[in-house]
Amino acid sequence: MQGQLQQLHGRTARLGENQVSQTAPISLHKRYEQRTASRSCTAPKAQARSAKAQAATSSNSSSLDWKRNSSQTPIDQLPEPDGDWSLPFIGETPEFKANHWEWARKRVKKYGPVFRSNIFGSDVVVVTDFIGLQKVFGGAHKLTQWMTAPSLEILCDGMLSASKEKASHQKQRRQQGAAFTPDAMDAYLPRVVATCEAYLQEWASQDSVNLVPAMGELSFDFAEGLVVGLGIQGEEKRILGAKWQEFTKGAITFTLDAPGTPFRRARKAKEYILAAIKDRVAEKTREFERGSVKKDTLLSFFASAKVDEGDPLNEPELAMNVLMFMLAGSDTSRDAHKVLLGILPQLPTAILDELRAEQRRIVEKHGPGYSRAAMGAMRYADALAREVLRIWGPADVLFRLAKEDFELHGKRIKKGSTILTSMLYAKASDPRMSAGDHELQSVPLHMDIHQLQASVKPERWLDPHNKLDMAALATFGMGPHSCLGAPLYMQEAKVLLAMIARGYDVSNATGEPVDWGMSPNAAGGSPAADVFLKFTPHQYV
Numbered sequence: 217m218q219g220q221l222q223q224l225h226g227r228t229a230r231l232g233e234n235q236v237s238q239t240a241p242i243s244l245h246k247r248y249e250q251r252t253a254s255r256s257c258t259a260p261k262a263q264a265r266s267a268k269a270q271a272a273t274s275s276n277s278s279s280l281d282w283k284r285n286s287s288q289t290p291i292d293q294l295p296e297p298d299g300d301w302s303l304p305f306i307g308e309t310p311e312f313k314a315n316h317w318e319w320a321r322k323r324v325k326k327y328g329p330v331f332r333s334n335i336f337g338s339d340v341v342v343v344t345d346f347i348g349l350q351k352v353f354g355g356a357h358k359l360t361q362w363m364t365a366p367s368l369e370i371l372c373d374g375m376l377s378a379s380k381e382k383a384s385h386q387k388q389r390r391q392q393g394a395a396f397t398p399d400a401m402d403a404y405l406p407r408v409v410a411t412c413e414a415y416l417q418e419w420a421s422q423d424s425v426n427l428v429p430a431m432g433e434l435s436f437d438f439a440e441g442l443v444v445g446l447g448i449q450g451e452e453k454r455i456l457g458a459k460w461q462e463f464t465k466g467a468i469t470f471t472l473d474a475p476g477t478p479f480r481r482a483r484k485a486k487e488y489i490l491a492a493i494k495d496r497v498a499e500k501t502r503e504f505e506r507g508s509v510k511k512d513t514l515l516s517f518f519a520s521a522k523v524d525e526g527d528p529l530n531e532p533e534l535a536m537n538v539l540m541f542m543l544a545g546s547d548t549s550r551d552a553h554k555v556l557l558g559i560l561p562q563l564p565t566a567i568l569d570e571l572r573a574e575q576r577r578i579v580e581k582h583g584p585g586y587s588r589a590a591m592g593a594m595r596y597a598d599a600l601a602r603e604v605l606r607i608w609g610p611a612d613v614l615f616r617l618a619k620e621d622f623e624l625h626g627k628r629i630k631k632g633s634t635i636l637t638s639m640l641y642a643k644a645s646d647p648r649m650s651a652g653d654h655e656l657q658s659v660p661l662h663m664d665i666h667q668l669q670a671s672v673k674p675e676r677w678l679d680p681h682n683k684l685d686m687a688a689l690a691t692f693g694m695g696p697h698s699c700l701g702a703p704l705y706m707q708e709a710k711v712l713l714a715m716i717a718r719g720y721d722v723s724n725a726t727g728e729p730v731d732w733g734m735s736p737n738a739a740g741g742s743p744a745a746d747v748f749l750k751f752t753p754h755q756y757v
């Protein structure tokens with residue numbers, strides 16, 4: 217399901233109709249060479265330079281700050297960003313897709329933290345640090361406008377345009393936000409627990425589990441079950457899952473609506489899915505009419521918020537919202553769970569020991585169940601899940617449109633420019649994490665998934681001096697459009713980690729260390745080849 221709702225839940229997005237993002241996969245050997253290229257010791261000078269350059273940087277969402285022009289020079293006298301957008305169509309896409317870090321690193325060194333490029337057939341202004349992200353995302357609806365691929369807009373029947381204007385977006389967010397409150401999270405918890413239990417038991421009964429397809433099934437189950445709660449099983453579920461794949465594969469593509477095109481297949485798949493959820497939506501509408509609504513799914517919380525706002529319940533519109541929630545929550549979660557579970561066999565023993573020790577303390581205090589209090593006490597599991605998202609999070613790029621001319625790092629971003637925010641490079645160069653090596657080697661040590669001993673440090677999230685919040689992950693976006701589903705993903709991740717820590721050993725049945733590829737969304741995929749895990753029951757807690 218590579219073609220996901222890229223802008224709603226931010227993976228490497230492809231822009232509209234002239235998006236040709238596939239490049240030839242590079243060989244494993246080549247990938248290794250690129251990864252290790254110029255990996256040398258960190259220069260203290262570079263460290264100091266980097267820390268100084270970003271001393272004022274904070275990614276805390278509370279400090280999201282924007283000002284149209286922070287320089288002394290009038291905007292129309294500022295220079296435009298440097299860079300190369302002379303190559304039309306393919307532009308720098310192959311280099312970007314092959315190795316996002318290296319592509320950004322070279323250009324930041326040459327042009328500074330904001331430069332221009334041509335990616336996926338569009339001229340873009342690239343923003344690569346947290347100062348820039350704060351301005352671009354914090355300035356939503358004023359300096360910048362949310363954007364997505366035309367194919368997706370059409371498939372969602374124009375509903376995504378609500379995200380573009382302040383008033384409609386705020387209203388939409390209020391209503392959608394009702395599905396992610398702490399009370400809503402409590403309502404979903406039993407289903408999350410039951411789903412994780414069932415999958416872990418099933419995986420333990422198998423000789424080995426193919427990581428990526430298994431996480432695809434799990435995430436689809438989470439998405440379908442928590443959003444709409446169809447309660448389907450067997451063949452019916454298999455067909456719906458297949459239709460879902462067709463829909464998401466064709467959601468970001470050329471808008472050519474002809475027989476056999478991905479867009480036509482996606483449109484047909486969408487109609488099938490909407491028909492499948494129609495009855496459940498109608499049932500929910502009747503519950504409202506009877507005044508006996510059972511709040512147990514995202515749909516029910518969202519519909520209640522609409523009623524509270526005095527909006528009449530319209531079944532087709534509810535169904536489209538269900539589709540959007542599922543779209544937002546499935547592939548991103550699959551990719552995040554894939555890394556969370558895939559790295560377990562390679563994690564330093566001390567981390568696994570601490571995870572189990574925390575679960576022992578929690579069970580002693582709260583009992584074996586998964587209550588709100590028990591979930592709240594899982595601070596180490598929470599920190600580990602964040603750390604994995606930080607290192608190899610699904611969203612490494614988001615796009616925005618400049619609504620008006622504004623200044624960034626002394627450059628003029630012109631109204632109408634497409635802005636590509638590199639969340640991956642912003643994290644790589646985050647002075648709270650990087651020792652400066654992001655300037656010297658393509659993958660900085662603090663984000664190197666192939667060197668977990670050095671990169672994974674859950675404790676950095678537990679030290680209040682670091683002042684890290686979810687925005688520091690960048691992977692959930694920042695500012696007014698930031699991910700509403702983050703608490704739901706974190707709940708799933710914590711339950712999975714807790715159950716594994718209490719009762720399973722996870723080993724790599726492939727026999728070789730996992731090759732995660734060049735970056736989370738690099739051409740060639742991540743992981744670069746099938747990974748098989750073995751789940752062995754072991755009563756630790």
Ligand code: HEM
Pocket residue numbers: 223224225226362379389392541542544545546548549552609610611614615690691692693694696697698699700701702704705
């Ligand atoms: C690891 C999992 C996830 C990741 C990495 C992720 C990432 C993101 C990102 C980056 C955005 C911001 C997009 C932008 O600014 O253009 C976003 C928005 C959103 N996400 Fe997620 N997401 C995840 C899971 C979920 C889940 C499980 C749901 C719900 C079922 C969800 C619902 C949403 C919604 C509704 C928005 C739109 C917010 C708005 O525009 O106001 N996400 N997500």
